[in-house]
Amino acid sequence: MRIFAQMAMVMNLDKCIGCHTCSVTCKQTWTNRDGVEYAWFNNVETKPGIGYPKAWEDQERWKGGWALDSSGKLRLVSGGRIRRLTGIFANPDLPSIDDYYEPVTYDFDTLLTQPVGKGMPVARPLSALTGKPTSITWGPNWEDDLAGAGTTATQDPNMKRLAAKAKMEFEKSFMFYLPRICEHCLNPACMSACPSGAIYKRERDGIVLVDQDKCRGWRMCVTGCPYKKIYINHATGLAEKCTFCYPRIEAGLPTVCGETCVGRLRYIGLILYDLDAVEAATLVADHELLEAQRQVFLDPFSPEVIKAAQAQSIPPEWIEAAQRSPVWALAMKHKVALPLHPEYRTLPMVWYIPPLSPVLDVTAEVGGDPVLPDDIFHAVTSLRIPLDYLAELLTAGDTDQVAGVLMKLAAMRAHMRTRTLNAETDHDMLARVGASAEELEDLYRLLGIAKMADRYVIPPAHTEDAAMLNAWTSGCSLSDASGVGPGGVGYPRAASGPVPVELRRRK
Numbered sequence: 001m002r003i004f005a006q007m008a009m010v011m012n013l014d015k016c017i018g019c020h021t022c023s024v025t026c027k028q029t030w031t032n033r034d035g036v037e038y039a040w041f042n043n044v045e046t047k048p049g050i051g052y053p054k055a056w057e058d059q060e061r062w063k064g065g066w067a068l069d070s071s072g073k074l075r076l077v078s079g080g081r082i083r084r085l086t087g088i089f090a091n092p093d094l095p096s097i098d099d100y101y102e103p104v105t106y107d108f109d110t111l112l113t114q115p116v117g118k119g120m121p122v123a124r125p126l127s128a129l130t131g132k133p134t135s136i137t138w139g140p141n142w143e144d145d146l147a148g149a150g151t152t153a154t155q156d157p158n159m160k161r162l163a164a165k166a167k168m169e170f171e172k173s174f175m176f177y178l179p180r181i182c183e184h185c186l187n188p189a190c191m192s193a194c195p196s197g198a199i200y201k202r203e204r205d206g207i208v209l210v211d212q213d214k215c216r217g218w219r220m221c222v223t224g225c226p227y228k229k230i231y232i233n234h235a236t237g238l239a240e241k242c243t244f245c246y247p248r249i250e251a252g253l254p255t256v257c258g259e260t261c262v263g264r265l266r267y268i269g270l271i272l273y274d275l276d277a278v279e280a281a282t283l284v285a286d287h288e289l290l291e292a293q294r295q296v297f298l299d300p301f302s303p304e305v306i307k308a309a310q311a312q313s314i315p316p317e318w319i320e321a322a323q324r325s326p327v328w329a330l331a332m333k334h335k336v337a338l339p340l341h342p343e344y345r346t347l348p349m350v351w352y353i354p355p356l357s358p359v360l361d362v363t364a365e366v367g368g369d370p371v372l373p374d375d376i377f378h379a380v381t382s383l384r385i386p387l388d389y390l391a392e393l394l395t396a397g398d399t400d401q402v403a404g405v406l407m408k409l410a411a412m413r414a415h416m417r418t419r420t421l422n423a424e425t426d427h428d429m430l431a432r433v434g435a436s437a438e439e440l441e442d443l444y445r446l447l448g449i450a451k452m453a454d455r456y457v458i459p460p461a462h463t464e465d466a467a468m469l470n471a472w473t474s475g476c477s478l479s480d481a482s483g484v485g486p487g488g489v490g491y492p493r494a495a496s497g498p499v500p501v502e503l504r505r506r507k
């Protein structure tokens with residue numbers, strides 16, 4: 001058992017109000033520069049919708065992530081090393097700027113310098129790329145609140161398997177917001193796709209970064225990432241991505257998106273995991289992927305895990321932080337958080353609590369009472385439209401897993417309501433979701449009234465860990481000499497290593 005710590009995030013989709021504050025503060029911090037005008041390390045999409053870049057979930061088109069080949073081995077969807085190398089100068093599987101959007105500014109000079117006249121001066125949009133007048137036909141928030149959903153949302157890859165009737169009626173029944181950042185995967189396809197070995201996963205906290213000095217701008221990482229969360233800086237020609245705000249994390253502070261989230265829906269914490277179990281978790285059938293990834297995570301309260309972690313130089317306060325981790329509590333203790341598209345097999349580490357609100361909307365629409373558990377449970381199990389969609393997004397199509405989470409969330413609300421109004425406990429309802437009153441109250445504290453100190457449990461980095469924070473690898477945990485990655489086995493236990501220069505513009 002090789003124990004590693006991973007900094008991870010959970011987002012509660014019921015609480016996102018789609019204000020985009022997270023996107024704007026992230027942009028101001030990380031991509032407010034020439035060359036990355038079009039890049040949003042954090043973006044918020046309305047679902048159903050094709051998102052940003054367009055239809056990023058359509059891996060038949062973009063060839064991102066991993067898949068099992070006919071012999072059951074894991075292969076990059078973008079192909080083996082030879083195929084990728086032959087495509088270095090003409091990679092057909094890259095989103096174009098039109099798939100992201102053409103960034104614009106406005107002709108503010110006209111507003112400021114226009115002489116007094118009869119008409120109102122107009123600031124026309126100018127392309128931020130060419131400086132020439134342009135017309136705005138698409139953007140990262142084009143589908144906000146289902147705007148234009150009639151033309152785009154039916155092309156949402158998650159809608160593919162929904163019945164035709166559901167496709168026609170989704171506008172009436174549900175929508176929700178999906179904030180997205182890099183998943184800082186345990187098995188990052190971006191890293192294995194990179195021919196230069198420029199992408200590395202930090203040994204101490206699992207944050208995935210790009211070494212700007214090693215990147216050669218081949219763009220294979222953009223194709224490899226199924227979440228399309230790597231961007232090319234058009235000024236430097238080099239890859240950039242979400243850094244999980246590592247300088248803040250090292251100081252014990254939450255990411256900028258987390259700190260500024262208006263809905264207080266983000267949770268950040270450590271997960272201990274067994275590196276030796278990662279490979280097996282990627283090789284199971286789609287419907288087993290969620291449970292397989294849970295098996296990779298280690299119980300931070302287990303005496304055996306604590307002993308092994310201490311023996312492997314994990315600092316005591318990191319073990320203690322893993323025990324207090326809200327990510328552990330939501331993903332493993334209460335099992336209400338689920339991974340985004342586990343079928344990409346990258347073992348993503350930003351998980352989501354599915355939104356109950358679409359089901360509540362539908363409950364009310366068919367005459368049910370959205371505060372009565374029986375009506376909600378009936379809606380969860382019988383009104384398939386939102387459930388099927390959420391399952392496509394979070395469980396590789398397993399509706400039972402999503403239904404189980406939604407019923408637990410509904411039971412939590414109902415339990416807190418009856419306890420507050422009548423000082424009673426509905427034991428039948430608790431039995432139906434397999435949770436005790438104490439568990440639901442603990443979940444309520446975490447989801448409803450948690451303070452910042454409960455939502456962000458981040459142990460500061462140790463100075464003596466500098467080498468591990470900077471330790472880099474040119475391979476992923478699954479790489480070997482003949483394997484899918486560019487070489488190198490596992491995250492190295494390097495005592496020292498080249499110091500990466502993250503996101504620095506090449507001179």
Ligand code: SF4
Pocket residue numbers: 181182183184185188189190191208224225226227228229230241346
């Ligand atoms: S989500 Fe992040 S870590 Fe995972 S493959 Fe994409 S860029 Fe790499």
Ligand code: SF4
Pocket residue numbers: 015016017018019020021022023044177179260261262263264265
């Ligand atoms: S700041 Fe929070 S509530 Fe607002 S869009 Fe971002 S994730 Fe949603």
